[in-house]
Amino acid sequence: MKVFIEPIGRLINEFTKLPGVGAKTAQRYAYKVVNMTEEEAKNFAESILDAKRKVHYCKICGNFSEGEICEICKNRTAETICVVKEPKDCVAIEKLAEFNGVYHVLHGTISPLNGVGPSDIRIRELLERIKAGGVKEIILATNPDVEGEATAMYISGLIKPLGIKVTRLASGISIGTDLEYADEVTLARAFVDRKPM
Amino acid sequence: MKVFIEPIGRLINEFTKLPGVGAKTAQRYAYKVVNMTEEEAKNFAESILDAKRKVHYCKICGNFSEGEICEICKNRTAETICVVKEPKDCVAIEKLAEFNGVYHVLHGTISPLNGVGPSDIRIRELLERIKAGGVKEIILATNPDVEGEATAMYISGLIKPLGIKVTRLASGISIGTDLEYADEVTLARAFVDRKPM
Numbered sequence: 349m350k351v352f353i354e355p356i357g358r359l360i361n362e363f364t365k366l367p368g369v370g371a372k373t374a375q376r377y378a379y380k381v382v383n384m385t386e387e388e389a390k391n392f393a394e395s396i397l398d399a400k401r402k403v404h405y406c407k408i409c410g411n412f413s414e415g416e417i418c419e420i421c422k423n424r425t426a427e428t429i430c431v432v433k434e435p436k437d438c439v440a441i442e443k444l445a446e447f448n449g450v451y452h453v454l455h456g457t458i459s460p461l462n463g464v465g466p467s468d469i470r471i472r473e474l475l476e477r478i479k480a481g482g483v484k485e486i487i488l489a490t491n492p493d494v495e496g497e498a499t500a501m502y503i504s505g506l507i508k509p510l511g512i513k514v515t516r517l518a519s520g521i522s523i524g525t526d527l528e529y530a531d532e533v534t535l536a537r538a539f540v541d542r543k544p545m
Numbered sequence: 546m547k548v549f550i551e552p553i554g555r556l557i558n559e560f561t562k563l564p565g566v567g568a569k570t571a572q573r574y575a576y577k578v579v580n581m582t583e584e585e586a587k588n589f590a591e592s593i594l595d596a597k598r599k600v601h602y603c604k605i606c607g608n609f610s611e612g613e614i615c616e617i618c619k620n621r622t623a624e625t626i627c628v629v630k631e632p633k634d635c636v637a638i639e640k641l642a643e644f645n646g647v648y649h650v651l652h653g654t655i656s657p658l659n660g661v662g663p664s665d666i667r668i669r670e671l672l673e674r675i676k677a678g679g680v681k682e683i684i685l686a687t688n689p690d691v692e693g694e695a696t697a698m699y700i701s702g703l704i705k706p707l708g709i710k711v712t713r714l715a716s717g718i719s720i721g722t723d724l725e726y727a728d729e730v731t732l733a734r735a736f737v738d739r740k741p742m
Contacts, residue, residue, distance in 0.1 A: 353615075376563075389597035394590070398556070401552075413550065
């Protein structure tokens with residue numbers, strides 16, 4: 349005797365494919381779906397198909413886009429390009445509403461251990477954008493981890509000779525935290541990068 | 546400038562309808578869907594529609610069923626009926642593979658504060674099953690909380706006069722836990738229900 353009837357078992361299995369979802373959580377989600385109205389379930393299913401069907405990558409920056417060129421590339425000047433690892437990083441920065449330049453999504457970072465070299469991520473496309481002219485600053489906003497730092501160093505080495513300003517997001521102690529709880533590497537970095545006031 | 550493009554924003558919104566899913570988690574799920582293959586997204590969407598379309602409630606016990614009568618009611622004798630609050634409780638018990646009687650799902654418990662009275666849950670249907678004959682024992686397996694206990698007491702009061710054995714799942718200290726960490730109510734119950742060895 350199987351524990352779940354087939355349609356529920358199948359749905360649970362689908363939910364476990366989502367990141368961080370185990371059997372118990374998937375089960376809760378599946379029960380929720382069974383208890384939805386027909387209309388709600390239809391909307392849910394359609395939104396999944398839609399996200400897959402309608403979401404493409406912008407030909408210029410590599411960010412999510414409904415059309416060939418994303419709204420950001422269409423509406424902003426490309427004087428400052430913020431280089432990020434993944435499309436979701438653009439979302440995090442857009443939420444600030446502080447940056448009004450454009451993005452360049454690398455779709456990965458250099459990681460020799462995982463077999464990802466400079467030619468596997470969108471560095472060539474970045475250089476082409478720069479060569480097309482008009483770019484004044486490149487902000488390297490890859491994550492402050494080993495791969496992100498290595499990628500930033502690598503790109504910086506390629507772009508600086510072109511005479512373009514290259515900056516990197518500041519690392520240091522998070523605002524609002526206690527010095528006591530800052531990790532050692534971050535605290536050490538905050539010392540090295542201390543600034544006059 | 547909105548932060549998410551429409552199809553992603555819509556999918557995130559749909560995911561937040563799942564229990565315990567906030568904006569950040571929904572975002573992670575949505576990115577996962579965008580990165581799925583066309584085939585995977587289609588399977589996911591179909592399994593949602595299928596679960597909604599194909600899952601019904603068994604006419605006899607009220608558990609999830611693909612047909613009119615569930616596989617458990619079809620294949621087992623109804624000498625022992627285990628009364629539970631929700632279909633998912635059947636799943637928890639079926640996983641043990643210890644119980645081989647049938648179920649009766651109440652679809653709720655008596656809760657005057659929430660306006661749920663005895664006639665709002667499937668107690669009448671349980672009595673009808675008993676009157677149809679052949680039932681030897683009723684196991685009351687509602688949760689050991691206020692509503693579950695009250696419901697068990699109420700049903701017990703109705704069935705005992707019919708001369709049928711009524712039992713209740715044992716409450717006590719969980720196997721493997723420390724006495725120190727058992728909550729007071731549970732520990733007190735374990736004392737009251739202590740058994741000779």
